[in-house]
Amino acid sequence: MVYFPTYMDAHAAVIKEGKAMGSPSKEMLLDWYRQMVLIREFEETCHQLYEEKRITGVYLHLYSGHEASGVGSMAALRKTDHVITAYRDHGIALILGMDPKAVMAEMMGKKTGSSGGKGGSMHLASKDHNFWGGYAIVGGHLPLAAGIALEARYRGKDDVTMTYVGDGATNNGYFHESLNMSAIWDLPVIWIIENNGYGMGTEVERASGQIELHRKAEAYGIKSFGRVDAQNALDVYAVASKAVEYARTKGPAVIEHVTYRYRGHGVSDKQYDARDDMSAELREWMDTREPIKILRDCIESKYGDVGDVLAQHRDDAKRIVAESVAFAEASEMPSSYEDLLRNTYVGSELVYKTEASVGAGID
Amino acid sequence: MAARNIAMREAIRRALREEMHRDENVFVMGEEVAYWQGTHRVTRGFLEEFGERRVRDTPISEMAIGGAAVGAAMAGLRPVAEFMTINFAFLALDAIANHAAKVRYFFDGMFKVPLVYRAASGWGNQATASHSHAPEPIFAHFPGIYVGCPSNSLDAYGMLKASIRDDNPVLFTESIALYPKPSPMPEDLEEDYLIPIGKGDIKREGGDVTLVAYARGVDWALGAARQLARDGVEAEVVDLRWLRPLDMELVYKSFKKTNRCVIVEESLPMYSFGGEVAANLQENMFDYMDAPIKRVAAEDVPLPYSKDIELLALPNAQKVVDVVKEIL
Ligand SMILES: Cc1ncc(C[n+]2csc(CCOP(=O)(O)OP(=O)(O)O)c2C)c(N)n1
């Protein structure tokens, strides 16, 4: 079975309507290209580092294949807006402009990591970028998104909260409760369902009664902006721009991004990669729907040969990621009880002294 | 009797498979249990063998998994519902604590709830704070449900079978760290080999100190006992196996002999297994007590990602040895 959304055509109307609205400048398109090749380089490097055991642990969920989904939609935001996502968060962090060095150091659990090595791959965040973080419990971040958006409504600001959620997570109670709450309180949230066809090994069709996931919005009286081909950053941007504008003044919006994960669910799920039908499906996506190529073709059809600029971006990505790896590997690991206990609370008190911590002189 | 080393994961699979053959009403549901062959490979081959009717993939809907198991059990089936990891059972805590454990009571015996929740438990491997819990004591807090936590393959086999056949709800946790660990299973094991619910086990005999543990804690206790033996200290290792009911009689028997006790657990120290066992000991064994009851648990902190500090937080055999030496 090859998972490709044949129903996409039915929604072409939505996309066309969107296209008329947002028309990104040449500079924007080139910058999207820069972001996308940076993400791809970063993610594929992470994959390699994990194979070589230079990144350890059991969870590492890569954004390769999803690039246009994040890049196109976040291009519709302004600096004061908010972003929150699940554990597939590296790409989101890089798009927001987090320092790749700090992100890579977090992968390696270093003190210089963006979360001091406490969070790892699944828990990137940056207060400076209004990035409220990646979360590891499926659906767990969705009510947080509602709360973050509530702050804006509460204080009369028109900042929106861009919230990424997987297809699988839309079957979880957190999703339904959060959407409903955002509806009754008119919260400025854009719920972006990143439908990559699977939650771990379960196809959307086997997990959700409603397989047009954006239509779950209807149940709560939320405006759906439909289903978008999220391998095409321009389409993504066009629809996201409208949804963001709507959310700023009116209330929650839902968009469904149809995309694909190039590296399976996560690094420790090898059985997925081993399936023949899966690798055939992956090849088909890569051959026909590659987001970086789609963007490149679009730029070149509009602006002619920009090969030099693009090559420069690719070289830069390689250099930046290599530097981030060198930085991360040279950084120190947290290693003391002090490191372990810090920030359990504001004030960081050790509440209960175990025998071992007393033995180690922590009291 | 000839024995063969078998990984705990295989022993659990075998028990579950045999019970499904024995009783048509036993079925499996959970995330990725069917087509993906189980996240921890416990249900590998089940879909092929039993079909979709009895091996059911669910959406990522823990609340509904937890609650649907209760309903199906009330209606006469015998669900074995899997939480991919126990961290996600928190989403189903209401279904577990308020319904699985209580419908029989609040309808005064009208219904029974013969279900088993299986959940992979434990921490380590940099799974990070929200995926690093060993919260068995939380579930054992509630009367109306049993909690079983095996420490080796044979126990897992007999305990899971007893859980499936019992007419009460059971939360059955499987330590992720122990899944691949081989331990001996007799070759001519009977299919009706059951370990009674609430029965603990002496895993090592010794007269100098009692180490009380369950699941992965048993490994650390046995490791400590081996080290202590080199210094001439003989530790008795009591594996309680079930957190509810709690086989305190077995602990008392050992304690009367050793007069000293250290409790070992993987979970957090506050409101814990260790606290419960220690409280029972001091209430009932005061006259036999030659030293303070001590506990070894995880540090009182969420688990970090970074490897070295994660290991600092975890209990281990050496920490047990150090604490034992304080009370000798
Ligand atoms: C509450 C909960 N249940 C189960 C899991 C295990 N799990 C992690 S990711 C995942 C699949 C999520 O799929 P989806 O929402 O489609 O996101 P994707 O990984 O495809 O980006 C599952 C089942 C979890 N982390 N949290």
Ligand SMILES: [Mg+2]
């Ligand atoms: Mg998905």
